[in-house]
Amino acid sequence: MTGRLFAAVCMLLATSAALSSETPRTVIGPTNVDLADGAAALLAGDAEEGVRLTLRGLNGAASERDRHAAWSNLCAGYLMLGKPDDALVYCNRAIDADTDNWRAFSNRAILHIQAARYEDARADIRRAEAISPRARKLGEVKRMLLDKTDPVVPSISVDDGRGRLLTEDPPAENSPAEDLQ
Numbered sequence: 138m139t140g141r142l143f144a145a146v147c148m149l150l151a152t153s154a155a156l157s158s159e160t161p162r163t164v165i166g167p168t169n170v171d172l173a174d175g176a177a178a179l180l181a182g183d184a185e186e187g188v189r190l191t192l193r194g195l196n197g198a199a200s201e202r203d204r205h206a207a208w209s210n211l212c213a214g215y216l217m218l219g220k221p222d223d224a225l226v227y228c229n230r231a232i233d234a235d236t237d238n239w240r241a242f243s244n245r246a247i248l249h250i251q252a253a254r255y256e257d258a259r260a261d262i263r264r265a266e267a268i269s270p271r272a273r274k275l276g277e278v279k280r281m282l283l284d285k286t287d288p289v290v291p292s293i294s295v296d297d298g299r300g301r302l303l304t305e306d307p308p309a310e311n312s313p314a315e316d317l318q
Contacts, residue, residue: 169194169203176210184217205235212244221248239268239275246278250285258282 167173171194179187195207208231215224231241242265249258265275
């Protein structure tokens with residue numbers, strides 16, 4: 138009886154395989170090697186190779202998810218290459234396709250910071266934080282914005298032991314420097 142059951146299962150598998158238009162296969166690893174290699178190159182700091190491979194992978198992207206990832210990675214890659222206009226095109230494309238893509242909002246915020254569009258940067262940072270409040274990358278982007286909008290001015294004060302504070306702040310222009318002795 139077990140032999141008959143085994144034969145029936147084999148017959149069903151053979152029939153379904155014959156009726157199927159696609160050959161069953163198992164995929165181990167990324168389905169789009171160029172996109173995966175492009176992302177790895179970008180993470181390694183090789184923006185030129187990352188953009189090249191990502192563009193090639195985008196041409197063969199089989200799913201919306203792959204296209205969204207490619208656009209987001211191209212946004213980052215062009216940002217790394219110092220090509221803000223190209224980066225903005227892909228950031229906007231990634232955001233238009235997926236409004237929950239916090240990385241694209243984060244990258245676009247960096248573009249806004251570089252272009253001194255600070256309110257736009259704040260809006261993108263807020264949106265990215267709403268999507269992914271614990272993303273460490275957003276903290277870096279917020280610090281970049283603060284460095285531009287509210288920079289820390291170093292001021293060193295030293296107590297000289299006689300009740301006077303000595304400072305290393307540069308004297309104001311057109312005013313005599315005080316004698317610290």
